[in-house]
Amino acid sequence: MFHRNYKQFGLLLTSLAVLVALLSVSGCDNEEASSADHPEDVVRFELVARSDVLTIGDGVNFEGFTFNGTMPGPQMVVREGDTVEITVVNEDSVTHGLSMHAANTFTSGYVGNIEAGETATLTFQADYPGVYMYHCAPGGHGIMTHTMGGQFGMLVVLPNEPYQMEQDLGREPDIEIFMIQHEVYRNGRDFFDGNAQYVMFNGETFRYVREPIQARPDDYIRFYFLNVGPNLTTTFHAVGGIWDYIYYGGNPNNRMYGTQSVVAGPTDSYVIDWQVPSEGYFTLVSHAFGTQAIKGAVGIIEAYEDNDRDVVVRSEGRSDGPLENPRRFVSPFGLGSEDIDYPVRLSPYDRHTIEMVGNSYYPKRVEIPVGTELTWINEDVFDMLEGELTGKHDVVIVSGTGDDFFSTELLDHAETVSYTFASPGTYEYICSIHPYMRGQVVVYDPATDGRAGFSGFQSDADPQLVSFSSPSGRQGSSPVISDLPPSSLDVRLSEATAHLYDTSPEAYENAMTQLAQVRQAFAIDPDVSDFFLRPDQLTFGAFCAF
Numbered sequence: 001m002f003h004r005n006y007k008q009f010g011l012l013l014t015s016l017a018v019l020v021a022l023l024s025v026s027g028c029d030n031e032e033a034s035s036a037d038h039p040e041d042v043v044r045f046e047l048v049a050r051s052d053v054l055t056i057g058d059g060v061n062f063e064g065f066t067f068n069g070t071m072p073g074p075q076m077v078v079r080e081g082d083t084v085e086i087t088v089v090n091e092d093s094v095t096h097g098l099s100m101h102a103a104n105t106f107t108s109g110y111v112g113n114i115e116a117g118e119t120a121t122l123t124f125q126a127d128y129p130g131v132y133m134y135h136c137a138p139g140g141h142g143i144m145t146h147t148m149g150g151q152f153g154m155l156v157v158l159p160n161e162p163y164q165m166e167q168d169l170g171r172e173p174d175i176e177i178f179m180i181q182h183e184v185y186r187n188g189r190d191f192f193d194g195n196a197q198y199v200m201f202n203g204e205t206f207r208y209v210r211e212p213i214q215a216r217p218d219d220y221i222r223f224y225f226l227n228v229g230p231n232l233t234t235t236f237h238a239v240g241g242i243w244d245y246i247y248y249g250g251n252p253n254n255r256m257y258g259t260q261s262v263v264a265g266p267t268d269s270y271v272i273d274w275q276v277p278s279e280g281y282f283t284l285v286s287h288a289f290g291t292q293a294i295k296g297a298v299g300i301i302e303a304y305e306d307n308d309r310d311v312v313v314r315s316e317g318r319s320d321g322p323l324e325n326p327r328r329f330v331s332p333f334g335l336g337s338e339d340i341d342y343p344v345r346l347s348p349y350d351r352h353t354i355e356m357v358g359n360s361y362y363p364k365r366v367e368i369p370v371g372t373e374l375t376w377i378n379e380d381v382f383d384m385l386e387g388e389l390t391g392k393h394d395v396v397i398v399s400g401t402g403d404d405f406f407s408t409e410l411l412d413h414a415e416t417v418s419y420t421f422a423s424p425g426t427y428e429y430i431c432s433i434h435p436y437m438r439g440q441v442v443v444y445d446p447a448t449d450g451r452a453g454f455s456g457f458q459s460d461a462d463p464q465l466v467s468f469s470s471p472s473g474r475q476g477s478s479p480v481i482s483d484l485p486p487s488s489l490d491v492r493l494s495e496a497t498a499h500l501y502d503t504s505p506e507a508y509e510n511a512m513t514q515l516a517q518v519r520q521a522f523a524i525d526p527d528v529s530d531f532f533l534r535p536d537q538l539t540f541g542a543f544c545a546f
């Protein structure tokens with residue numbers, strides 16, 4: 001498959017890149033993408049940002065954000081000197097964006113902060129060969145959380161001059177492996193602490209253990225290796241192998257030879273040329289065993305004479321959608337399955353405080369006896385800007401089987417808000433500006449709950465008063481409380497929000513319709529002065545705090 005002549009090889013890869021570009025264009029006909037008024041050396045890609053549920057292997061589904069429906073997102077390959085045009089289509093209900101590390105220019109001026117439903121384009125000259133990360137960059141706080149949430153991928157700029165391996169040996173690699181290491185977190189607290197739940201290559205734990213990469217002895221394998229992180233530093237190693245040629249960042253000028261591993265912090269990358277030394281199994285690992293390899297960052301190269309081998313292993317995550325009956329559901333911002341976002345039954349001696357951290361509540365599910373005062377504290381530090389760009393948060397009860405309906409003021413960093421629950425029931429709440437953030441409070445009556453651990457606090461607080469405190473002395477003048485009627489409104493609101501992040505157009509339409517109904521219902525309710533809905537983002541504001 002690979003030609004001896006390097007220029008032919010380059011041409012092949014360039015045409016592959018163009019092919020990928022064409023394939024990645026959806027809703028746009030190929031004729032336009034290749035029409036004569038565009039010079040041939042403009043390579044075009046389209047990234048579609050959205051909310052998604054997908055599988056990350058071994059019975060586990062993951063809910064987050066994606067580009068083009070996979071995590072990692074599309075692999076892009078261009079050639080040094082190419083003009084690259086990347087269009088970002090935001091099909092989601094929240095703001096997204098793009099940071100493209102291969103572009104030595106002010107990218108956020110073009111593709112930062114792309115509102116829901118909007119499209120933006122970045123054009124740049126690929127002047128620096130190498131292996132680059134791209135990731136979502138709506139701006140501010142959202143850059144970090146969306147990258148953790150699954151929006152990232154690899155763009156490779158192939159050099160015009162051959163790598164040292166070609167120069168020394170006069171041959172091209174037999175196999176190319178595009179490999180991204182990345183982490184999955186179950187909540188924002190773990191994200192802050194670097195406590196990954198899973199670590200993986202190309203979107204699935206132990207992906208290439210289940211499906212070993214086939215090779216033959218003496219093959220030259222070229223790795224395009226990228227550590228996306230977003231937190232951990234890896235030491236990439238092949239058991240039974242020594243890397244022959246290493247080019248830091250994938251730039252052919254950054255040469256190293258003969259090492260057991262490469263060290264890569266978040267967004268560090270390499271091109272590695274390695275000759276399979278013999279027959280056998282060669283295990284690819286992050287040699288950070290406890291924090292990474294054991295959590296899924298392991299793969300296998302199976303090398304035997306006459307093996308059938310693919311010449312390219314791509315870095316996209318699986319594209320076959322979520323599992324129908326997953327063992328586990330991981331949702332860093334929302335409510336995952338209860339084995340992972342387990343209900344915490346608070347005792348009198350616990351801290352009755354829920355953190356807002358990394359765009360999630362933590363713990364996400366708590367159980368309290370009626371009469372207990374709960375406090376939320378905003379541990380997100382980035383409290384500048386607004387919307388997706390900020391780490392400000394609030395609490396808005398969107399459904400409940402009891403009578404405690406309220407919304408709070410937006411909290412800056414280290415501010416708190418408290419509420420005393422007076423009515424037993426199961427309540428779900430969201431942050432009005434990050435409505436994919438979800439928490440749950442179960443308020444039980446100790447007299448009737450067989451599992452009751454203690455008989456509850458008899459708080460002196462007025463159960464219908466939210467208290468607000470700011471270390472900076474900010475005046476929480478209006479205690480931002482609304483007595484939403486526990487009528488059918490909350491049920492409908494719950495149904496509507498349950499579909500907010502369903503990606504099917506039908507469900508989206510359904511949610512829109514239900515939201516319109518809810519809005520109408522609120523407007524005619526004399527107890528509620530206003531209900532704020534930003535149609536472009538499907539975002540709930542405080543219910544009557546305006």
Ligand SMILES: [Cu+2]
Pocket residue numbers: 049065095096097136137138146147151
């Ligand atoms: Cu995003």
